[in-house]
Amino acid sequence: xxxxxRILIVDxxxxxxxxxxxxxNDLGFTNTAEADDGTTALVELKKARFDLVITDWNMPGxxxxxxxxxxxxxxxxxxxxxxxxxxxxxxDQIIEAAQAGVNGYVIKPFTAATLKDKLDxxxxxxxxxx
Amino acid sequence: xxxGLDREVLARHLMEALAALENDDHAAWRRNVDELIQWxxxxxVQGITRLARELEQALGDGTGPxxxxxxxxxxxxxxxxxxxxxxxxxxxxxxxxxxxxxLRAIEPAGPAQAxxxxxxxxxxxxxxxxxxxxxxxxxxxxxxxxxxxxxxAGLGEMIGEAEAPLRLSSDHRGHGPxxxxxxxxxxxxxxxxxxxxxxxx
Numbered sequence: 001x002x003x004x005x006r007i008l009i010v011d012x013x014x015x016x017x018x019x020x021x022x023x024x025n026d027l028g029f030t031n032t033a034e035a036d037d038g039t040t041a042l043v044e045l046k047k048a049r050f051d052l053v054i055t056d057w058n059m060p061g062x063x064x065x066x067x068x069x070x071x072x073x074x075x076x077x078x079x080x081x082x083x084x085x086x087x088x089x090x091x092d093q094i095i096e097a098a099q100a101g102v103n104g105y106v107i108k109p110f111t112a113a114t115l116k117d118k119l120d121x122x123x124x125x126x127x128x129x130x
Numbered sequence: 131x132x133x134g135l136d137r138e139v140l141a142r143h144l145m146e147a148l149a150a151l152e153n154d155d156h157a158a159w160r161r162n163v164d165e166l167i168q169w170x171x172x173x174x175v176q177g178i179t180r181l182a183r184e185l186e187q188a189l190g191d192g193t194g195p196x197x198x199x200x201x202x203x204x205x206x207x208x209x210x211x212x213x214x215x216x217x218x219x220x221x222x223x224x225x226x227x228x229x230x231x232x233l234r235a236i237e238p239a240g241p242a243q244a245x246x247x248x249x250x251x252x253x254x255x256x257x258x259x260x261x262x263x264x265x266x267x268x269x270x271x272x273x274x275x276x277x278x279x280x281x282x283a284g285l286g287e288m289i290g291e292a293e294a295p296l297r298l299s300s301d302h303r304g305h306g307p308x309x310x311x312x313x314x315x316x317x318x319x320x321x322x323x324x325x326x327x328x329x330x331x
Contacts, residue, residue, distance in 0.1 A: 015219045016265040019258055022223065026255045058269060058304030065304075087266055087307035089316030091325065098329040105326055107319050108307065109262045112255035114319055 001123050003028040005051035010034075010041040010067065011085075012059040016108075020054055020085065023112050027119070038062025042070055045077060052122070057086035057093070065100060072101045081122050085110065140169060201282045205275045212268045219264035226254050269306035 007024060009032055011017045017034045024032055033050075035041035037059040045053070053071065057064040068082050083104040084097055094105055103125070104118040143162045150158035233251060238244035308316035317325065 011265070013216075013265040013268055015216055015223070015268075016262060018220070018223055019261055019265075022226070022258045023255060026251070026258070058306055063304055086304070087269060088304045089308060089318075089322065090305075090314065091317055091321075093304070094317060094322050094325050095329065098326055098331050102331065104331070105322050107317065107322055108266055110259060110319065112252075112259045115259070 004031050005029065006049065007032045007052045007054060008035060008041060008044055008050045010036070010038065010053065010055035010059070010064065012036050012056065012061075016056065016085075020115070023115050026112065027116055036061070038064060038067030038070065041067050045071070045080075050077075050080065053080060053082045054085055055082060057084060057088040057097075065097060068097065068100045068102055081126060083118060083122060085115070136169075140166070143169075201278055205278055208271050208275050208278075212271050215264045215267060219261045222261055223258060226258050229254055266307045270309060273306045 009017050009020045035044050039062045055064040081103040084102050085106040087108040089107045103122050106118050143165045147162035
């Protein structure tokens with residue numbers, strides 16, 4: 001696994017952005033950038049190439065589900081892996097995210113082990129389809 | 131309110147509305163029907179006004195009449211709690227960072243010590259993840275703040291316009307963490323995994 005992949009962390013809470021960033025650092029991924037909602041995330045995504053987006057769902061500006069749909073609708077980044085890390089835990093929301101094309105779903109509160117497990121699963125699938 | 135007088139006024143408006151209808155007098159018809167609607171809505175408006183006053187008093191300090199700003203103050207206090215917990219959480223993360231730096235300076239003398247260092251490092255990662263409580267409690271508090279602000283603004287509008295609906299926006303932007311006893315039971319990570327697995331993810 002290339003540890004130098006570029007990862008965009010999207011969450012309106014700075015604490016959660018820092019937590020995800022630190023956990024990624026612990027796993028060896030240090031090439032990260034941050035955005036505080038879907039709108040600012042799209043700006044970052046259009047500025048530079050990213051290999052993975054980790055996004056919250058519930059944000060004051062553009063929510064994560066709309067960010068996911070915008071990514072899937074843009075031919076330039078429609079295959080970009082998206083991991084949702086969110087407190088939204090209703091069955092119909094998980095199905096909605098799946099139908100919108102999410103690659104993984106972590107429910108807050110989560111453990112470092114769960115985040116690692118989901119990232120491994122995403123990279124494993126990407127490796128299999130590459 | 132005098133019930134006899136009420137009945138008399140009501141009957142007069144009904145009769146005048148009927149007469150206006152028979153005479154094709156649209157202005158008089160509308161005026162009398164409006165009076166009837168206003169009469170009908172009056173108990174609702176009075177009830178809402180009383181509720182608004184009681185809500186203000188309940189959220190005030192209870193030592194005097196409502197200031198009219200206690201709802202706003204309540205929101206500010208809740209936002210202060212969010213800021214305090216965020217600061218505490220950031221401080222904890224600073225200390226975790228410092229511990230990680232100190233840990234990197236340790237050169238394990240053998241496999242047993244290396245295992246101990248790895249164990250501490252793994253627990254520091256979990257300590258970092260646990261700080262996510264700040265995000266979860268913050269989301270719940272900010273949702274309450276949004277509710278109080280909606281009630282505050284909505285009550286003002288309703289007093290002027292009785293039929294205006296009062297509701298929180300319920301769109302697809304999410305609802306925040308589920309609260310036990312208030313919200314539907316949330317899915318666990320295992321349930322989410324099974325659900326996603328059944329959907330081929």
